[in-house]
Amino acid sequence: MSEERSLNFLEEIVEEDLRTGKHAGRVLTRFPPEPNGYLHIGHAKSICLNFGLALKYGGKTNLRFDDTNPVKEDIEYVDSIKEDVKWLGFEWANELYASDYFDKLYDFAVILIKKGLAYVDDSSAEEIAAQKGTPTEAGTANQFRSRSVAENLALFADMKAGKYPDGAKVLRAKVDLASPNMHLRDPLMYRIKHAHHHRTGDTWCLYPMYDFAHGQSDAIEQITHSICTLEFIPHRDLYNWFIEQLEIFPSKQYEFARLNLNYTVMSKRKLLQLVTEGHVEDWDDPRMPTISGLRRRGYTPASIRDFCDRIGVAKRENMIDVSLLEFCIREDLNKTAWRRMAVLDPIKMVITNYPEGETETMSGENNPEVEGGEGGRDIPFGRELWIEREDFMEEPPKKFFRLGVGLSVRLKSAYIVTCNSFVKDIEGNVTEIHCTYLPESKSGADTSELKVKGTIHWVSVAHAKTAEVRLYDRLFQVEDPSNEDNDFKEYLNPHSLQILSNAYIENDLATAIPGKGYQFIRKGYFTLDKHSTADKLVFNRTVTLKDSWKAPQPPKGGA
């Protein structure tokens, strides 16, 4: 670690606090998701930030579920969030819930009422909105604002006791109806909801709003650095106001710009829509930017952490290129994935001078990136092979280093072959390619002294297993679907999923390990899908290999 990495603005704040002895050198952050949906790559940024910051400075991080709105939340989401955070490789110090603090929060509210800083308002939502004024006009007080402390206390107790229906009354903080910050115009603290909560059941019919739960929860846990996204900046004044009036632990809120990735959407609402309307299979569809989707797609925790590290942290709105995410997973998988051969779009090759009925065994290393290759496996070879349809051309252009009549290639880990002829069916489709091989060119024992430009992958017809291979492409056709004129779903990529049901794979792949990444040589990185079975192997393509080969452009028209 000789390279001095520059600090992001949050690290600078923490280091400054450490330098000045604030909180006696203690660093405690929290990751506070609302359990109302699955985590996505944007949350991963926040997770890496919160856990990473604590890790770097010897602190800890709490996992806190911000579960103050029972109608949107569910235990299903709690479980998936815990799984995803763990999978990413982080350990929380405490598993906590805002709902654990409902009693304390209620007491806090009573304190504010007693100080004359909160009141029960009987107005409707519409009336309250109207009375808040506009950004350019001050709000106006109503008659409830001057209720006595005693009356407020009694009313608030009745609210808790369930004496009023939903929406009949709210508790509001008495701050400043003329504030230029709309959030300070007597914000709501509590609303009545006769709803079942996934943890507190039917104990409460009164639930705190975000602004009267989040900062208080931070203070209760003595969070030193409460990190959230930019849209909470206007809430900060209120966050501080409650803490000051309550005289509780002075947690501080800091804001960073959320992650935006191009060619996808990131809002829970939109992701939910994709699921419920059947545009994708589920939350963990490999095309989804969810953590579970990326996992099923074959992304590794390390690659996602690396990505979060590389995108940096700042306060400027951003739109990250997916190519960076793809770079991160390629870089990881290149070092760890075992190499195998798989023919996705097969065409038969017959080696006419290879003895009929004979087979032999070639050997291939598992990983050329590692010294020793991490061992190897046997690859059966024979007279008939499956090769990739696109590796043969009837009329090959210049610099096509693959097969065409008269052209030679190396069969990976095997022999050099030369194409002599091919067979077509009545419709003119090429159905078979005939080659001859050079016996003295065997891989590892090549005495032919022949150099060929191209090497192609293959699978023995007699030994191959079949598999279904799913190729994924970006979910949307435009960079920023949420920012287009029409509904975001109109920009879905109709070709985001391509299923190849007739792929041939090396027999060794029949025992592929779930969760492990494999490189199908020349084709990309793949991993077993969760629906794969011994009878029907299913592979997902995580990402393609970088491919710098471009077919020659046809001459431009317009003579």
Added chain:
RNA sequence: UGCCCGAUAGUAUAAAGGUAGUACAACGGUUUUUGGUACCGUUUGUCUAGGUUCGAAUCCUGGUCGGGCAACCA
């Protein structure tokens, strides 16, 4: 037309008044039994107008542009 954030290559992110750097992308080359990897190289940038200063991406002022704020959501 109130308040609050922000503005550095195509995309991100550094440079705390002193050489505008790094990564991804793009392009070119070397190596290669993966048109992969590795390695080398190239192109491209401080929103704008003033001011302060020996010196400004950085500090100040005005403007422009982008984003946020008036949910009984978080």
